[in-house]
Amino acid sequence: MMITQDMIDKVRADFPLISDEFAYLDNSATSQKPQCVIDAVKRFYETMNANPLRGLYRISVEATDAYEDAREAVRKFIGAKSTEEIVFTRNATESLNLVAYSWALGNLKAGDEILVTIVEHHSNMLPWQMAAKQTGAKLNYLYPDKAGTITEETFRKALTPNTKLVCMTHLSNVLGRCYDLKTFAKIAHGQGALFVGDGAQSTPHMPVDVRDLDVDFYAFSGHKMLAPMGIGVLYGKRELLDKMDPFLRGGEMIDYVTTEGATWTELPHKFEAGTVNAGGAVGLHAAIDYYNKIGWEFIEQRELELTRYAMEKIREVPHITVLGSDKAEEHHGIITFKVDGVHPHDIAAMMDEDGVCVRAGHHCAQPLLKFLGVPNTTRCSLGFYNTEKEIDRFIESLSTLRTRMGYADR
Amino acid sequence: MQNTFYNEILTDHNLHPAHKHELPDANFQLEGVNPSCGDDIVLKLKVEDGKIVDGAYLGDGCAISQASADMMLDLVIGRTKEEAQRLSEIFLRMIKGHITEEEHEELEEAGALIDVSHMPSRVKCAVLGWHTMDEIFDDPEKAAAEAEAAKKE
Numbered sequence: 001m002m003i004t005q006d007m008i009d010k011v012r013a014d015f016p017l018i019s020d021e022f023a024y025l026d027n028s029a030t031s032q033k034p035q036c037v038i039d040a041v042k043r044f045y046e047t048m049n050a051n052p053l054r055g056l057y058r059i060s061v062e063a064t065d066a067y068e069d070a071r072e073a074v075r076k077f078i079g080a081k082s083t084e085e086i087v088f089t090r091n092a093t094e095s096l097n098l099v100a101y102s103w104a105l106g107n108l109k110a111g112d113e114i115l116v117t118i119v120e121h122h123s124n125m126l127p128w129q130m131a132a133k134q135t136g137a138k139l140n141y142l143y144p145d146k147a148g149t150i151t152e153e154t155f156r157k158a159l160t161p162n163t164k165l166v167c168m169t170h171l172s173n174v175l176g177r178c179y180d181l182k183t184f185a186k187i188a189h190g191q192g193a194l195f196v197g198d199g200a201q202s203t204p205h206m207p208v209d210v211r212d213l214d215v216d217f218y219a220f221s222g223h224k225m226l227a228p229m230g231i232g233v234l235y236g237k238r239e240l241l242d243k244m245d246p247f248l249r250g251g252e253m254i255d256y257v258t259t260e261g262a263t264w265t266e267l268p269h270k271f272e273a274g275t276v277n278a279g280g281a282v283g284l285h286a287a288i289d290y291y292n293k294i295g296w297e298f299i300e301q302r303e304l305e306l307t308r309y310a311m312e313k314i315r316e317v318p319h320i321t322v323l324g325s326d327k328a329e330e331h332h333g334i335i336t337f338k339v340d341g342v343h344p345h346d347i348a349a350m351m352d353e354d355g356v357c358v359r360a361g362h363h364c365a366q367p368l369l370k371f372l373g374v375p376n377t378t379r380c381s382l383g384f385y386n387t388e389k390e391i392d393r394f395i396e397s398l399s400t401l402r403t404r405m406g407y408a409d410r
Numbered sequence: 411m412q413n414t415f416y417n418e419i420l421t422d423h424n425l426h427p428a429h430k431h432e433l434p435d436a437n438f439q440l441e442g443v444n445p446s447c448g449d450d451i452v453l454k455l456k457v458e459d460g461k462i463v464d465g466a467y468l469g470d471g472c473a474i475s476q477a478s479a480d481m482m483l484d485l486v487i488g489r490t491k492e493e494a495q496r497l498s499e500i501f502l503r504m505i506k507g508h509i510t511e512e513e514h515e516e517l518e519e520a521g522a523l524i525d526v527s528h529m530p531s532r533v534k535c536a537v538l539g540w541h542t543m544d545e546i547f548d549d550p551e552k553a554a555a556e557a558e559a560a561k562k563e
């Protein structure tokens with residue numbers, strides 16, 4: 001498609017916090033929010049705020065409808081079969097914990113094995129460490145090569161006849177690499193293992209179809225894909241969710257309660273105990289509408305253009321090492337790097353002085369950074385509303401860091 | 411270039427520290443860690459008759475943590491334990507944004523870190539060395555045992 005300056009300007013104008021004042025290049029931590037999302041949340045609270053699923057009066061019914069419409073929008077967005085398979089949570093972390101507590105604890109036992117990759121975010125690692133400890137199952141780690149590649153062969157080798165669960169990210173928040181979950185899930189299923197996909201970084205940047213991927217569970221966060229913080233999603237295949245125990249217990253997830261116990265209500269409400277984040281769900285619905293309006297063609301093409309531009313420019317700066325692949329196509333806007341002799345926290349602080357927002361630290365992936373032999377890094381992560389000019393600003397700042405720290409080069 | 415927090419005093423202490431080295435005859439030693447930045451220092455002091463006669467540190471981390479430890483040693487070497495503790499108290503107050511002009515001057519080059527009071531995410535980096543020194547004086551037996559253990563290695 002032909003992307004014009006006018007299209008770019010229009011998209012930028014949709015985001016109140018995007019301006020020339022600073023370059024927001026920390027999109028993988030959380031995305032900026034378009035005005036339509038902010039307005040949708042505002043409208044919810046201004047015109048239909050009532051506790052959904054409980055009240056028998058008009059605005060509560062409206063709140064319920066808005067909440068359930070959002071669920072339908074999510075279902076369509078990720079290609080799930082039914083809304084019963086869409087559970088609203090707070091974020092990807094909660095979604096993954098839900099699977100760990102409600103599926104893994106009840107279905108794994110000593111002798112079973114869980115496979116996760118070393119690339120995982122702590123949110124897709126710690127729940128499985130917990131599940132392994134509690135059930136006596138063994139936790140195995142799959143190591144990619146140093147560029148982050150996981151081939152079919154490496155994957156097959158990492159599976160054992162005892163692997164009952166595989167947990168893997170769709171897109172790495174450090175390397176920016178996308179993993180072929182469809183192929184891996186198929187192999188895992190062939191061995192009788194279930195497959196959990198972490199979609200926290202993929203859902204903002206590419207179309208996802210959970211039925212095509214054929215994953216058993218898929219977790220993601222609204223806030224990384226233009227929606228408000230505090231709303232997330234767990235997709236689960238119905239046959240699995242049906243047999244699982246609730247994660248949290250309380251209001252709005254029961255049919256009958258006696259002093260002895262309760263019977264759980266139908267899916268997905270069984271997993272949504274307590275008052276839900278209807279405002280957040282409405283915001284997520286608006287974010288999905290916005291994605292549909294802008295279209296994946298624009299988003300993917302624009303993000304690739306920006307990634308290519310940034311990768312090219314960063315290569316020209318001396319003393320920089322980029323983690324992961326050399327190819328822009330394998331970064332999806334995520335460029336994690338180190339600068340010789342300059343600590344990432346100092347990098348982020350100096351970039352802040354230049355009006356550039358980047359992330360510094362371990363990116364909640366300490367085992368991955370340890371494997372790559374870098375304790376700390378800085379990450380620039382792009383979104384479709386960023387511009388070449390913002391990347392220039394970043395590169396300019398990057399080029400001055402070593403001199404500013406007192407090194408004599410340049 | 412614009413106004414920068416990373417002034418020459420700070421970058422000089424970071425790149426060319428005077429006190430970043432071994433100290434074989436240290437009689438107190440303690441490790442300080444700031445998990446948020448991954449800063450990690452080992453502070454070594456040689457204290458005789460209540461006076462800090464020498465000091466050094468090892469480790470790595472961001473420029474603020476390293477430079478701050480170096481500046482601190484510049485300031486406290488040659489002073490009594492009580493004086494060092496008093497200066498540490500002033501430094502910590504500076505980082506919280508409450509000191510007088512005179513107190514700021516007393517801190518000498520360490521006063522260059524005054525702007526950290528506007529950078530909440532870097533407070534832990536700036537105070538790491540100072541906290542570690544305070545801990546040495548709060549629990550001298552432990553720090554003495556660590557120095558002893560280090561000698562045996």
Ligand SMILES: Cc1ncc(COP(=O)(O)O)c(C=O)c1O
Binds near residue numbers: 093121123171201364
């Ligand atoms: C790959 C990946 N998984 C999971 C998460 C956790 O997301 P959240 O903090 O929204 O639960 C993140 C967020 O940084 C991530 O990048």
